[in-house]
Amino acid sequence: MLRPRNLFGKYVLSFVGVVVFVLASSGAIETYFIYRETITSLTRTQEEKAIAAARAINQYLPDLERSISWATRASSNTTEQRLADYKQLLRTTPSIAEVTLLDGAGQETLRVSRDRTSIGSNSDLSRNPAFLAIKAGRGESWFGTPFFESDVPYTTIAIPHGGRNAGVMVAKVDLRFLSDVVNAVQAAGQATTLVVSKAGQLIARADSSSATLNSSTARIGEDLSKLPQVKALKIPELNLGNIGRDAKGNAVLFASANIPTLQAAVFVEQPRSVAFYPVYELLLRLGTLFVISVFLSVVAGAVLAQRMAIPIQALKAGAVRLGSGDFSHNIEVKTGDEIEVLAHEFNHMASQLKDSYSALEQKVEDRTRDLAKTISELRALEEIGRAIASSLDLKRVLATIVARAVELAGADAGAVFAFDETQQRFQLVEAHRIDAAWVQRLWGTPVSHGETPIGEATRARQPIIIPNLAEASDFPQRDATLATGFHSLLAVPLLGAEGVLGALLVLCHPSGGFSNNTAGLMRTFADQSVLAMHNARLFSQVEEKGRQLALASEHKSQFFANMSHELRTPLNAVLGYTELLADGLYGEIPDRAKQVLERVQVNGAHLLGLINDVLDLSKMEAGELALNCEDYSLRSIIDIVVASTGSLAQAKHLALMAHVPDDLPKGFGDARRLTQVLLNIVGNAIKFTEQGTVEISAVAMDDIFEIAIRDTGPGIAPNDRTRIFDAFHQVDNSTTRSKGGTGLGLSISKRLIEMHGGTIVVESEVGVGSTFVLRMPIQVADHREAA
């Protein structure tokens, strides 16, 4: 069943349901009671009739027996008399069909019927059940069981004769007369009364006028033993509402009663359709009522539901429109009940919502406007910040600032000035939406030429607003500015830590164009302008410095190249000539002169060493010296060093020893510079050691070379151990000359080793000796620059 989805359907269905339920239940109850009542009364009536019929039949047979026995006793002497009696009996009693007289031995003496008389036939009827029953009895009459002859029901009544030759008179009774008896009892009503023998054969019947028309009537003599009610005769008590069948099989309501004398039973029955007619009629009536009621209830339910559903649907529609934001919709419900109240509340709620919405919208609008303003301010500041950060062009930055300031102040024009300290006047830097020449001519006046709003603002160190120029106290630019159409202005000082840097001026056509908020905002712009001016100054300074540095660097490189060339060229001539002289190329040289030439050569060589060292050191200082890295053998380097310094050591009677393992790995670095470093250190060791040994040892540990140069010299005092690596330092300056060093060797060596990624340290004990230890990577990372 489809469930009703909407309110209308629900209402109608519930209403109809209630009506149907009430009607159906009351109808059912009523029907049941009527049914019971009908059955009870019908059964009772039938029962009474049956009992009455049974009683009448029961009465009828003894009456018949009495009239027979009276006839018998009255003529107990002769056959003729008896014949006459019997004939008289047959005449007076039509229901007796035949009378037979049996003698004491059971021989037929007389048989009289209406159409035949037989005397002394002496037929032996001693085995006749009637004779046997009388002989066995105690002189009482005997009633036989019904039997049929040519479809006519009969029964037998046997009456014993008194006297000596006691005979038996047997009367054959035509039971068709029972119909009259039954009919007399039947009197009225629509029932059929049946008399059925024990064997189940129909003996007699009585039909009501309407029932005779019924085609279901059974013939007399028909075997009805199969009918359920006949079978049920054995049941001692009959219940209410017994339903049986008639001969045609139609259902009948029946009651029954026994007829003891006839060994038969009476059935009073009525077709069920007839018996229950009142019930059916009631049901029909109820059904009609039901249909009418349902129809009425549907109509009523529909009307009621309509009345209920329409306002609720109006409410629903209103709620939907309210939900979709339509607060102007008014829900029209005039039911005068709670629904109207509800609708009213809905409308009230809608108007409340409408109010709060419009209030909210107003707030949102206000906030949005504020935010938009803030955002545009922030955006302007951000843009200025970006301009400051990205541009070195002060004019461009200030142009951005003044344009944004004019825009955000809601002004019509603006200008930014820088204060020229030497001339004591404001110089226009940038004008926005205003003629720059006009601004400069009018506002760029020396401070001494009278008070201007921008001068006043810078002196007061705060913004000055002139809301209405026409009413302001006079100042030199007032009338000219008014003539250009400006009626209000705002002047903001640009103040740096070092004093007045300039001023920002914004102009507005209408009077009263600036609020204090605007003044505050303009102050921010002024701060940004100051920052931009600072930055611009710094940028230009840095730029200038950078240019100078680049130039200096270029000059320096050129200088080193030139110095190298310029110093060596004359030295080349000096040393070259000296050698040629000494070799006697220009003729024989006196011995004294030869000694001088030797000194010239020694000093020239020293000068060359100095020049080389100074140039090296300078190049390192300037970052001009680069390592020329290649694969090298540390062993070969040490061999060269030993070979180069061997003669020097020998001259001083020193033992020069080298301990280098055979399996040192190949190194990668600047071999020439490393040789230079070792020559310097070993040379120093030999120079400063007067007696003993100078030992060179090298080992490879992991990925570093460790080279130690140990001597038995005078040692170095702790204070001097770090200073010896400083340029132009020797332990004792006097030794510089005596030992012939430049004082730069160790400093250069330290830097060269550091350029190789290594270190150089000295361990020393005064009076015992010194050990210089070099540690550096076996494989140097290439392209190291001087520190």
Next chain:
Amino acid sequence: MTETRARRRILVVEDTEDNRRILRDLLSAAGFELIEAHDGEAGVAMAGEHLPDLILMDFQLPLLDGYEATRRLKASSVTRHIPVIAVTSYALSGDEAKAMRVGCSGYIAKPFSPRALLTKVRELLPTASG
């Protein structure tokens, strides 16, 4: 190389008079024939004209520096075979490699020892007729 020439001919390209004189005195005394040029362009021209057995090339020269002059000599089929010894006072790291790259056979840093230079010259002179 002409068989008629009695002495080995050396071209000195050098702008400094003193250095030219030292080389002249040294090499003449050692029995070489000397021709001299004062700048790079003249050096290249004289090398093509006189076809010396060896060239001593200063690298700091007016007009055309020693590198460019050497590059030109090595580019010409006439002078390509003549060994060039670079004589330079730059003494900067990489100078020697640079000299070798443009085709020099030897490298001597100023200030030089005349004795050592003479050794180097003898070492590098083609031995075909010497």
